[in-house]
Amino acid sequence: MFFQRFYDDTLAQTSYLIGCAATGEAMVLDPNRDAAQYVRAAEEEGLRITHVTETHIHADFLSGARELAHLTGAVMYLSDEGGPGWQYAFAKQGGAVLLHDGDHFMVGNIRFDVLHTPGHTPEHLAFVVTDTAGATGPMGVVTGDFVFVGDVGRPDLLEKAARVAGSADGAARALWKSLEKFRALPDHLQVWPGHGAGSACGKGMSAVPQSTVGYEKLFNWAFGAKTEEEFVAQVLADQPEPPKYFAEMKRLNRDGPPILDGLRRPPRLEGTRLPELLAAGATIVDARPSDVFAARHIPGTVHIPLGRSFTTWAGWLLSYDRPFYLLVSGDSAEPLDVVLRDLALIGLDGAAGWFGSDALAAWGSAGRAFGNTAIIEPDELARRRERGEVAVLDVRGQAEWKAGRLPGVENIPLGYLLDQLDDVPAGRPLVLHCQGGGRSVIAASLLEAKGITDVINLTGGFGAWERAGLPVER
Numbered sequence: 462m463f464f465q466r467f468y469d470d471t472l473a474q475t476s477y478l479i480g481c482a483a484t485g486e487a488m489v490l491d492p493n494r495d496a497a498q499y500v501r502a503a504e505e506e507g508l509r510i511t512h513v514t515e516t517h518i519h520a521d522f523l524s525g526a527r528e529l530a531h532l533t534g535a536v537m538y539l540s541d542e543g544g545p546g547w548q549y550a551f552a553k554q555g556g557a558v559l560l561h562d563g564d565h566f567m568v569g570n571i572r573f574d575v576l577h578t579p580g581h582t583p584e585h586l587a588f589v590v591t592d593t594a595g596a597t598g599p600m601g602v603v604t605g606d607f608v609f610v611g612d613v614g615r616p617d618l619l620e621k622a623a624r625v626a627g628s629a630d631g632a633a634r635a636l637w638k639s640l641e642k643f644r645a646l647p648d649h650l651q652v653w654p655g656h657g658a659g660s661a662c663g664k665g666m667s668a669v670p671q672s673t674v675g676y677e678k679l680f681n682w683a684f685g686a687k688t689e690e691e692f693v694a695q696v697l698a699d700q701p702e703p704p705k706y707f708a709e710m711k712r713l714n715r716d717g718p719p720i721l722d723g724l725r726r727p728p729r730l731e732g733t734r735l736p737e738l739l740a741a742g743a744t745i746v747d748a749r750p751s752d753v754f755a756a757r758h759i760p761g762t763v764h765i766p767l768g769r770s771f772t773t774w775a776g777w778l779l780s781y782d783r784p785f786y787l788l789v790s791g792d793s794a795e796p797l798d799v800v801l802r803d804l805a806l807i808g809l810d811g812a813a814g815w816f817g818s819d820a821l822a823a824w825g826s827a828g829r830a831f832g833n834t835a836i837i838e839p840d841e842l843a844r845r846r847e848r849g850e851v852a853v854l855d856v857r858g859q860a861e862w863k864a865g866r867l868p869g870v871e872n873i874p875l876g877y878l879l880d881q882l883d884d885v886p887a888g889r890p891l892v893l894h895c896q897g898g899g900r901s902v903i904a905a906s907l908l909e910a911k912g913i914t915d916v917i918n919l920t921g922g923f924g925a926w927e928r929a930g931l932p933v934e935r
Contacts, residue, residue: 462592471772471803472522473659480508481569488512488568492525496532512568514538516605517585520707523808524714531720542577543584551717570594578607580636581614601651609654609666613683615700622707633693648675699860706776724801727812732820744785751902755834764906772803777876784813792817834905835917839929852886856904857895868934875900894919
């Protein structure tokens with residue numbers, strides 16, 4: 462049996478290529494939209510991708526299952542569990558094989574046994590994997606967003622992201638029952654989860670890439686809950702805010718993700734066009750590093766730095782219904798291609814053009830003023846707060862704010878900032894802070910684009926405030 466794990470840092474997402482060396486057949490489980498990576502890996506091993514499946518209808522990225530089937534001719538194997546509203550609308554047209562609890566199928570000599578494991582989503586499946594050529598029992602289980610290393614999939618996404626009112630409690634109870642299926646698995650089985658630390662599909666998953674059933678039974682918090690009521694209360698408490706784009710991903714992944722068929726670069730635009738686009742209300746995303754943006758930027762551009770959290774904040778802040786433009790570092794298309802790939806992973810294909818460094822040069826040559834984000838050190842902030850000279854706003858997640866905060870400081874999570882502009886403190890210079898200083902630079906750009914320009918970023922964020930020994934409220 463051939464086994465390869467693919468991990469995407471920007472999504473904290475895992476997919477798997479499992480193949481039979483004897484027959485050359487292979488399956489990809491939970492592919493993302495970068496389908497070419499799986500084809501390359503299979504070809505390097507002398508395998509052909511004949512099957513593609515996924516554990517559930519994903520919320521945090523656009524599925525690559527349909528893309529990969531289109532590219533390779535592989536047959537899709539998709540869940541038929543979950544009831545009305547949770548079936549794949551494109552399954553019949555795409556010739557998919559529909560899966561139910563207790564089914565099994567072969568990929569060469571590799572056997573996949575299907576477990577229906579609802580809770581995170583109603584249609585969720587897990588796959589128990591057996592290499593029949595060398596063993597009479599299974600080796601591992603692909604758990605998707607059911608069981609992670611150290612955590613379980615959150616059951617509140619349907620209520621918070623897909624707006625299925627009142628569904629979180631029932632989903633948590635379904636998840637509790639699904640864990641009984643996991644408990645019944647042999648302890649030696651390896652656990653191959655769908656996400657690692659940093660994903661919004663759970664609240665405390667480990668960065669360790671895999672585990673075993675026995676280890677999770679011993680040390681995963683979910684298996685320490687003594688009663689169903691205790692489990693439900695714990696699993697629903699303090700879950701992070703689901704990004705706004707999750708609802709769009711659910712809809713697209715259910716109805717049929719559009720076929721990308723390779724990334725296409727939008728046209729490069731002359732730097733002199735940027736002011737007219739801004740004046741017309743266009744969204745221009747400055748993807749340069751945060752320190753570079755803070756030191757000098759074009760006022761009115763939205764800052765989303767290219768990095769591990771780029772897709773998350775792009776999904777929160779960009780519209781799927783309107784075109785947008787990109788501003789990247791330098792004049793090479795290389796950073797642009799990374800940006801486009803990351804946007805494609807969550808289905809944001811609306812980039813209408815891009816700018817290089819000449820846009821900044823043209824802005825300055827025309828005599829226009831650049832923006833810069835002022836900074837303040839923790840000790841100075843403490844002194845200015847005591848004198849009543851500044852207001853402060855915490856843009857971290859609510860769970861972070863509850864765990865510890867500056868005394869008397871209110872919280873608007875960054876993703877909700879544009880929805881709650883009326884709640885932003887006014888009348889004094891406004892100091893923004895997050896945990897380490899990154900999210901607050903994004904927040905400053907959003908406020909500046911809305912005309913709130915007297916903003917200051919707390920250097921090092923709440924972490925620096927704590928390290929300075931300044932007062933913290935809990």
